[in-house]
Amino acid sequence: MSRPLRVAVGGVHIESSTFSPHLSTAADFEVTRGEALLARYDWLAEPWAADVEWIPLVHARALPGGAVARETYDAWAAEIAAGLATAGPVDGVLLDIHGAMSVVGLEDAEGDLVTVVRSVTGGAPYVSAAMDLHGNVSHRFFDGCDLLTCYRTAPHVDVWETRERAARNLVEALRRGQRPHKALVHVPILLPGEMTSTRVEPAKSLYARVPEIEARDGVIDAAIWIGFAWADEPRCQGAVVATGTDAAATAEAARELGERFWAARDAFTFVAPTGSMDECLDEALTAVKDPARRPFFISDSGDNPGAGGADDVTFALERMLARPEIAGGSVRAVYASLVDPEAVAQVAGLAPGSPVSLRVGGRIDAREPGPLPIEGVLEAVADDPDGGRCVSVRVGGLSVFVTSRRMQYRELASYARLGVTVDAVDLVTVKIGYLEPELFDAAGDWLLALTPGGVDQDLQRLPYERLARPVFPLDRDFEADLTVVTSP
Incomplete structure (x- = not known):
C-alpha cells in the first residue's frame, strides 16, 4: 500500500496599506500552530482529504493594517522554513494567505514567502495558494506556485470555500501526478474594492463567468484578482490566473477573462453613492x-x-x-x-x-x-x-x-x-x-x-511613486498589454 500524501499548511495573512502610518507587528496577529491550525479547516474530514497527512506549520492572521515590521515577517518566514525542514519530504504545500502583505524593506512579500518555501522543499512538491481577490500576483509568486485561486465574492462570503478549493485542487493534482499548466494575464487596472463589489455590475457578471470557465474540459481553476490599490508597489494591478490539465484550454481561459476584465474598465463605479x-x-x-x-x-x-x-x-x-x-x-x-x-x-x-x-x-x-x-x-x-x-x-x-x-x-x-x-x-x-x-x-x-x-478611495489623491505605469484609471490613453504568460 502506498504511503499517504503529505501536505504542509501555513501562511501569513494580512493586507497592508503603505500609505498608513500604522506598523503591523506580532502583537497585531492571531497565531495558530499544531492541531489548533488544522482545526481551522472543517474539510479535513472530507473523503478527498481524510487520507492525506496534513502537516501544520504556522498561520498568522491580522486585521489589515500598515506594512509589517521586517523582524515580524522574518520570524514567521523562518518558522515556516524550519517547519518544512523538520517535516521532511512533502508532496505539497498549501499557502493560506491574503496576497497583499507589505513588509518593510520588501516589494513583493508573498513572492519572498514562496521563495522561502521553495528554498526548503525544492521544485518537486506542488504549491497551492488560497488568496483574497484584493491580493496581488507577481511574476515571482506565479512562478513559485503550481495552483492559485482566490475569492469570487466581495464582500467575501466564500473565504472558507476558497481555502477548501485550493486544498482540493492540490490533492487532486497530486493524485493525477501531472503538474498543472498555468496561465497569467496581468491587467493594468487598479481599483478600490468599493468599486468592484460582486453585488453590482460589472464585477457581478465578470465573476459569474469564473465557474463557467472553470467547468470547461482541461481547466482546473480560474481566478480574477482586482489587486490592492493602497500599496505603492510594482506588483499592484489586476491579474487573471487559470490552471488546468490542458495547456491550450488553460491559456484560453486566462486570455478570455483578462480581456473581459479590461473591456469592463470604464463600467466600474462605487458600490454606493x-x-x-x-x-x-x-x-x-x-x-x-x-x-x-x-x-x-x-x-x-x-x-x-x-x-x-x-x-x-x-x-x-x-x-x-x-x-x-x-x-x-x-x-x-x-x-x-x-x-x-x-x-x-x-x-x-x-x-x-x-x-x-x-x-x-x-x-x-x-x-x-x-x-x-x-x-x-x-x-x-x-x-x-x-x-x-x-x-x-x-x-x-x-x-x-x-x-x-x-x-x-x-x-x-x-x-x-x-x-x-x-x-x-x-x-x-x-x-x-x-x-x-x-x-x-x-x-x-x-x-x-x-x-x-x-x-x-480617491486614488488620485495618493502619492504613488512605484506603481507599474500606465495603469487605469490613473492613466487612460494607452493600449493594455494583455500577454498570456504560461508555465510550464
Whole structure:
C-alpha cells in the first residue's frame, strides 16, 4: 500500500496599506500552530482529504493594517522554513494567505514567502495558494506556485470555500501526478474594492463567468484578482490566473477573462453613492426623517481598518459633532470607532454614567484634526474579542466607540456589547468601505464618504511613486498589454 500524501499548511495573512502610518507587528496577529491550525479547516474530514497527512506549520492572521515590521515577517518566514525542514519530504504545500502583505524593506512579500518555501522543499512538491481577490500576483509568486485561486465574492462570503478549493485542487493534482499548466494575464487596472463589489455590475457578471470557465474540459481553476490599490508597489494591478490539465484550454481561459476584465474598465463605479463627509451628513440628516431610510449608514471609508487604515483618523467624528442635530441630541447617532488604548484606560475604571473628558484618536495617523477633545458621559464598557476593552462615550445624541485594539465594527453583536441596537438609532458612521453583510441588511440607506486616510478611495489623491505605469484609471490613453504568460 502506498504511503499517504503529505501536505504542509501555513501562511501569513494580512493586507497592508503603505500609505498608513500604522506598523503591523506580532502583537497585531492571531497565531495558530499544531492541531489548533488544522482545526481551522472543517474539510479535513472530507473523503478527498481524510487520507492525506496534513502537516501544520504556522498561520498568522491580522486585521489589515500598515506594512509589517521586517523582524515580524522574518520570524514567521523562518518558522515556516524550519517547519518544512523538520517535516521532511512533502508532496505539497498549501499557502493560506491574503496576497497583499507589505513588509518593510520588501516589494513583493508573498513572492519572498514562496521563495522561502521553495528554498526548503525544492521544485518537486506542488504549491497551492488560497488568496483574497484584493491580493496581488507577481511574476515571482506565479512562478513559485503550481495552483492559485482566490475569492469570487466581495464582500467575501466564500473565504472558507476558497481555502477548501485550493486544498482540493492540490490533492487532486497530486493524485493525477501531472503538474498543472498555468496561465497569467496581468491587467493594468487598479481599483478600490468599493468599486468592484460582486453585488453590482460589472464585477457581478465578470465573476459569474469564473465557474463557467472553470467547468470547461482541461481547466482546473480560474481566478480574477482586482489587486490592492493602497500599496505603492510594482506588483499592484489586476491579474487573471487559470490552471488546468490542458495547456491550450488553460491559456484560453486566462486570455478570455483578462480581456473581459479590461473591456469592463470604464463600467466600474462605487458600490454606493459617494460624497464628502459633509455632503453625506447633509443627505443623512434629511433621510433619517423617513423611517424607511433608518438606520442610515455612512462609511468613513478613507480610514477603514478593514483595508489597512490606521483606525484613528478623527476627521469624520469632528464633522459629526459640528452638526447641532447630533451634538444637541435630536438625532440619535453612533460613531464606530476609534482605536485609542490610552483613552480607554483613562475611563474604563469608571462607572457608567460618569462624566468624562478625553482627547481621542490621532495618535497613529495625525491627519487633521488630530486628537479630538470630547466631553460627555461614559455610556458603556465591554470586552470585545476583536477590539479588547471598549467604551462608549455619549456626547449629545452621539455614542462614540473607542477601542483598545484596532477593529472594524462589521457585526451587529459588537454594537450590542456596548448597548446599541442598530435598528433603534438614526445614523451610524462606521469605519468601513462597502457594508459587510450584516450591516448591509440592517441599513435603511447608506452613503460612502470619501474621507481622508491611509486607504483613501480617491486614488488620485495618493502619492504613488512605484506603481507599474500606465495603469487605469490613473492613466487612460494607452493600449493594455494583455500577454498570456504560461508555465510550464
